[in-house]
Amino acid sequence: MDLSKLNPPQREAVVTTEGPLLVLAGAGSGKTRVITHRIVHLLDKRPNGLLARNILAVTFTNKAASEMKERLVHMAGPRAQNVLVCTFHAFGAEMLREDIYRLGWPKKFSIADQGDQAAIIKRAMRERRIDDREFDPRKVLGLISKAKNAGKTPEPLGEGLGDDYDLIAHMVYEAYQLSLKAQGSVDFDDLLILPSRLLREHEDLRRKYTSRFRYILVDEFQDTNQAQLDLLKLLASGETRNVCAVGDDDQCIYSWRGAEVRNILSYDKYFPGGKEVRLEQNYRSTQVVLDAANAVIAQNPERKAKQMWSERKGGQRIQVVSAPTEEDEARYVAQEISRLVAGGIPPDEIAVLYRVNGQAHPVEEALREKNLRYEVLSGSEFFDRREVKDVVAYFKLIANPRDETSLLRIINVPARGIGDVTMERLVAHARRDSVSLWGAMERSESYEDLPAGAATKVREFQRLVERYRESYEHGHLAQVTRQLLEEIGYKDDAKSLTSSQASAERKLASIDFVINSLETFEKREGPKASLLTYLNRLSLDTRQEEEEAPGGNKAITLMTIHASKGLEFRVVFFIGMEEELMPHKGMQGEAQNLEEERRLCYVGITRAKEALYLTRSAMRVKRGKEVPRTPSRFLDDIPPELVEVLDLDAPRKGPPTAQEQNFFANLKERFKAPQAGGGVAPRVPGGGEGPSGPVSSPPGTARAVR
Ligand code: ATP
Ligand code: MG
Numbered sequence: 126m127d128l129s130k131l132n133p134p135q136r137e138a139v140v141t142t143e144g145p146l147l148v149l150a151g152a153g154s155g156k157t158r159v160i161t162h163r164i165v166h167l168l169d170k171r172p173n174g175l176l177a178r179n180i181l182a183v184t185f186t187n188k189a190a191s192e193m194k195e196r197l198v199h200m201a202g203p204r205a206q207n208v209l210v211c212t213f214h215a216f217g218a219e220m221l222r223e224d225i226y227r228l229g230w231p232k233k234f235s236i237a238d239q240g241d242q243a244a245i246i247k248r249a250m251r252e253r254r255i256d257d258r259e260f261d262p263r264k265v266l267g268l269i270s271k272a273k274n275a276g277k278t279p280e281p282l283g284e285g286l287g288d289d290y291d292l293i294a295h296m297v298y299e300a301y302q303l304s305l306k307a308q309g310s311v312d313f314d315d316l317l318i319l320p321s322r323l324l325r326e327h328e329d330l331r332r333k334y335t336s337r338f339r340y341i342l343v344d345e346f347q348d349t350n351q352a353q354l355d356l357l358k359l360l361a362s363g364e365t366r367n368v369c370a371v372g373d374d375d376q377c378i379y380s381w382r383g384a385e386v387r388n389i390l391s392y393d394k395y396f397p398g399g400k401e402v403r404l405e406q407n408y409r410s411t412q413v414v415l416d417a418a419n420a421v422i423a424q425n426p427e428r429k430a431k432q433m434w435s436e437r438k439g440g441q442r443i444q445v446v447s448a449p450t451e452e453d454e455a456r457y458v459a460q461e462i463s464r465l466v467a468g469g470i471p472p473d474e475i476a477v478l479y480r481v482n483g484q485a486h487p488v489e490e491a492l493r494e495k496n497l498r499y500e501v502l503s504g505s506e507f508f509d510r511r512e513v514k515d516v517v518a519y520f521k522l523i524a525n526p527r528d529e530t531s532l533l534r535i536i537n538v539p540a541r542g543i544g545d546v547t548m549e550r551l552v553a554h555a556r557r558d559s560v561s562l563w564g565a566m567e568r569s570e571s572y573e574d575l576p577a578g579a580a581t582k583v584r585e586f587q588r589l590v591e592r593y594r595e596s597y598e599h600g601h602l603a604q605v606t607r608q609l610l611e612e613i614g615y616k617d618d619a620k621s622l623t624s625s626q627a628s629a630e631r632k633l634a635s636i637d638f639v640i641n642s643l644e645t646f647e648k649r650e651g652p653k654a655s656l657l658t659y660l661n662r663l664s665l666d667t668r669q670e671e672e673e674a675p676g677g678n679k680a681i682t683l684m685t686i687h688a689s690k691g692l693e694f695r696v697v698f699f700i701g702m703e704e705e706l707m708p709h710k711g712m713q714g715e716a717q718n719l720e721e722e723r724r725l726c727y728v729g730i731t732r733a734k735e736a737l738y739l740t741r742s743a744m745r746v747k748r749g750k751e752v753p754r755t756p757s758r759f760l761d762d763i764p765p766e767l768v769e770v771l772d773l774d775a776p777r778k779g780p781p782t783a784q785e786q787n788f789f790a791n792l793k794e795r796f797k798a799p800q801a802g803g804g805v806a807p808r809v810p811g812g813g814e815g816p817s818g819p820v821s822s823p824p825g826t827a828r829a830v831r
Contacts, residue, residue, distance in 0.1 A: 126165045126200070131155075138369075138402040139163045142172060142340070145361075145399025147392040148371040151433045152418065152731035153409030156371035157691060160342045161193060163369060164208060165201045167340055177207035181338040181360070184212055185345040187665055189691055193344075209338075213353045217316035218661050224323050224330060231309040233657055235525040236664040240514060242266055242312055244530045249300035255293055268294035269301060273314040274350045274383035307561065309527040313664075317352035324359040335363025345690060346372035346392075350383035358395060368396050374429055375422050378687060378725050380717075390429070407433045409693050411440025414733050417763045422727040424762055425720050442769040445702075445760060446740040451487050453773055454742040458698050459491035461738065462681060465696055472498060474695040476682045478729050480706045485683050488700065492681065502684035512619055512632045516639050517663065519609065523594050524657045526563040533562075539618035541586065547579045563587070589613070597656045603643040610636065686729040697733035702741040702757040726759045743774075 128136050138148050138159045148156055164180055184190040190210045197205035211219070218236065226232050237245070246262045246269075268290055272279040279294035305312060311319060324331045338360055343349070349357070361368045370392060377386040393399065407415050412435045419433060448454035458477060466472055477488055477499075485501055492499045515538055518531035526532075537543045554572055555565035565572075566587055569580035589612075596605045610616055616633060623629040646662065647654045682694070701707060708722030730737060739760065744753050 126162065126169050128162075128166075131158075131162060132404075132406055134402050134404050135159050135162070138371075138404075139166050141400055141402075142167060142170070143367060145366055145392070145396035146369040147346075147389070147396075147399065147401045148369070148404065149373065149389065149392075149401060149429060150371075150404035151373055151407065151431045152376060152728070153407040153415075153693065154404035154433065155406075155408055156373070156404065157193075157344055159404075160344055160369070160371060161196050161200065163342060164197055164205070164340075168201050168204055168208075173339075175339060177204055178209065179337060179339040180208045181216070181341045182208060182210045183216065183341070183343045183357075184210065185348060185690060186688075187212055187215065187662075189344065190215070212665065213349070213356065214313060214316045215661075215665050217320045217356070218665065220320040220323065220334070221311065221316065222657075222661070224327075225311075225319065227323060227327060227330075228319060230306065230311070230319075231525070231527065233309070233525050235308075235310045235521050235528050235531075235657075236316070236661055237305060237308075237310040237312045237530070238664055239266075241310065241528075241530040244533075245304050245308075246297060246301055249297040249304060250293070252300060253296055255297070260289065260293055264290055265294050265297065269298055270312075270314050271383055272298075273318060274352045276318075276351050276355060307527070308529045309525050310530075314352065317350075317356055321352065321356045321359055324356075324362075331359065331362065334360055335365075339365045340367045341369070343368070343370045344372075345376075346370035347374050347377040347386055347389045348372075348379040348384040348690075349388050350379075350385055351388075352383075354385070354388050354395060361396065366396060368399075370396075375425070375431070375724055376690070376728050378690070378721060378728055380721055403431070405432050405434060407435045409734055410435060410731060411437045411735060413440040413442060413767050414730065414735075414737050417443055417737070417767050418727050418730040420764055420767075421723060421730065421759050421762045425723050441736055443763065443767055444736075444738040444740075444771060445763075445768045446738060446771045446773065447756070448740065448742045448773045449744060451742045451745050452491075454700060454740050455487035455491040457773055458488055458700060458738070458740060459495045459497065461698070462492070462497060462696075463495045466497065470695060471679060472681045473679050475698075476684065476689065476692070476694040476696070476732065477698045477700060478684060478686050478689055478732065479700050480686060480709055480725070482685060484701050484706070488683060497681060498679065499681040499683055502682060502688050510632075510635050513635050513639055515615070516606075516610070516636060517660070520606075520656055520660055523590055523597060524660055526590070526594075527561045529562045536586065539614055541582060543579065543582050543586065547575060547583065550574050551583070600647070600652070600654065602647055602654060602656060602659060603640050606640055606643060686725050689732050690728060693732055693734055695734045696736040696738075697729070698738045698740060699729045700740045702739045702760055704755040704757055707757045707759065723759065726757075739768075 128139065131139060132155075135155050135158070138146060139162045142163070148159055150156055160182060164182060167175060167180060168177060182190075182193060184193055190212060194205070194208070194210045197208060197210070209216070221230075221234065222232075225234055243262050243266065246266050247257045250257050250260070250262060250265070269279055272294070279298045280291065305315070324334060341357070341360060343357065357368065370389070372389045374386055374389055377384055377389075380386065388395070393401070410418070415433055415435050422428070446454075446457060448457055462472075462475055462477075465475060477485075479485060479488075489499065489501065515535055518534040521528045521531040522535065533548065536548060550572065551565050551569070552562060554568070555562045558565065558568075566583050569575055569583045570577075572580070575583075593605065593609050596608070616636065619632045619636070620629045623632060642663075643659060646659050650658065686699075704710075707726060708719055712718035712722050741756055741760075742754060744751050746752070
């Protein structure tokens with residue numbers, strides 16, 4: 126490999142292959158690049174006969190994993206195929222698939238998603254006579270998850286110093302765990318915790334894994350939690366301790382999900398005797414973007430100070446845009462994007478970032494109006510749709526008959542005459558006889574309180590599921606799914622239950638999307654593709670917020686700042702730069718939370734390579750009322766000489782005013798203007814690399830808003 130494409134500290138990080146290594150550096154300094162180059166270097170050098178399968182690279186999302194894998198194969202050829210690149214959760218799932226039976230789970234375990242978890246916790250609460258309308262089950266789950274990730278069990282005197290929720294979490298924890306296990310399920314946290322248990326309790330497994338993974342590399346290390354650190358320490362507990370972690374303490378943005386910034390700050394304690402490398406040159410952004418990012422993050426106390434510089438001096442100024450309303454803000458963004466795309470910027474080099482998913486809707490609408498293709502990397506919204514959940518529940522039950530949550534979800538969907546009373550009685554029998562619900566159903570005929578007709582229907586359903594279990598074993602997942610849905614009449618049922626044509630179409634489209642995704646999966650995995658591996662993959666993907674919407678690749682990306690980690694775009698629109706959104710209103714109280722919001726702001730800004738827009742609206746409609754909005758405090762930290770301010774203070778309705786027309790005419794003119802080099806420039810013309818000559822703002826439009 127050509128090491129000349131790295132700067133001296135990057136090179137040092139790449140060639141120091143033995144012993145622990147930490148690369149702590151700011152955004153865009155080439156940390157991820159160090160990881161890929163280090164892997165290629167290892168494949169080239171093959172210390173002690175190293176094979177590709179001896180290398181494990183851990184990324185933060187599945188998407189990042191597949192991109193890294195692609196990159197590796199591109200750089201090192203097919204020999205990189207066997208490097209294991211995945212997230213901690215996917216790694217854990219892989220380990221469990223082989224060895225979970227040693228902990229008493231069935232080999233074909235399933236992964237409970239948030240809906241399944243909620244169903245289980247509700248049941249556990251009800252059993253203890255805790256009202257799930259008074260106490261939010263999700264909050265209880267949150268506390269349980271937090272405790273599990275910290276390697277503990279929920280305490281009655283937890284964080285809230287013994288408020289009701291701590292007590293409830295403590296009370297239902299055991300029932301929750303038992304119920305998961307009885308169903309042959311694990312939750313997401315178990316994907317980290319159970320592998321650690323396997324390694325701790327079984328020496329042969331510890332030997333197997335520590336001798337297999339001789340080099341471990343971890344990206345985004347600042348966002349690892351205690352459970353992940355534990356697993357990593359165990360994996361590195363053999364003879365070789367070649368753990369290379371890269372990260373940036375300023376980009377720790379998942380502490381709400383248990384990330385521990387001290388994992389990176391005290392790296393030397395967990396992996397002693399290693400080396401630390403700092404990278405200071407930023408290759409991603411212009412100096413203007415970098416200066417703005419640095420100015421924002423500098424306000425956080427207790428950080429490891431970093432001196433970042435960029436060779437890309439100058440750059441176009443940051444556009445700080447104030448719009449009267451959310452719709453105007455969205456229209457402005459779409460208008461600008463349309464201009465940039467017309468000017469030659471590829472759509473996939475443009476991103477719209479926001480703090481919360483809900484902010485995407487007006488932008489989506491505005492982009493649609495302009496016929497611009499976009500892709501929303503949203504949360505699990507798609508998988509929350511009822512029809513998708515139903516189909517997935519069929520899959521889960523077919524793969525794992527003990528999955529009671531899925532069974533109860535679809536036993537009578539579409540309606541097949543098996544009522545609630547029948548199921549309640551069967552659940553009671555299952556509990557009394559200490560068998561699974563599926564097991565109790567198999568004995569339906571022998572229960573006296575079950576009418577013969579009901580028992581027959583229950584048994585028929587079981588035979589259907591078993592028949593399909595066999596069909597799926599021969600592959601052709603998509604094909605078999607089509608058959609299954611046809612046989613149970615799911616599509617007709619879904620259609621007849623919806624009131625409007627449009628929503629029926631949407632439902633059918635979602636189902637087709639699931640079938641398509643099965644097809645893609647089969648193509649990718651080849652003969653290895655099974656319903657179970659598909660399901661595991663699916664649960665991991667929805668968790669990581671990144672299943673791609675149907676559509677092609679050349680699209681504008683809309684996503685939350687959380688999801689934008691590690692990515693870069695030539696142009697970034699960071700919308701909703703207002704108090705209550707950025708920083709988010711729930712996060713303004715405690716200093717700690719505010720620091721995390723500031724880090725989020727830093728992450729958002731540092732995604733931009735050339736052009737950055739920070740937009741806000743002066744007013745938003747909340748529950749039918751117009752509420753005035755204050756600009757984000759973070760805007761105040763950006764030195765004024767780096768920004769150009771634009772106030773779209775135009776009437777909201779009616780035809781464009783003279784002022785508006787004038788503004789857009791000017792805008793057009795402006796981008797026809799020839800380029801001149803040097804210095805801090807107002808903005809880049811569509812498609813143009815590098816700085817453009819200073820051009821004054823259209824009269825009457827640029828005004829101080831900060
Ligand atoms: P983040 O903190 O956002 O994850 P990072 O530190 O991982 O950023 P990379 O994504 O690895 O940074 O690199 C940022 C950009 O800089 C990439 O486009 C990368 O290809 C480029 N880059 C990094 N190092 C060099 C180098 N030595 N020469 C040229 N380009 C580089
Ligand atoms: Mg990175």
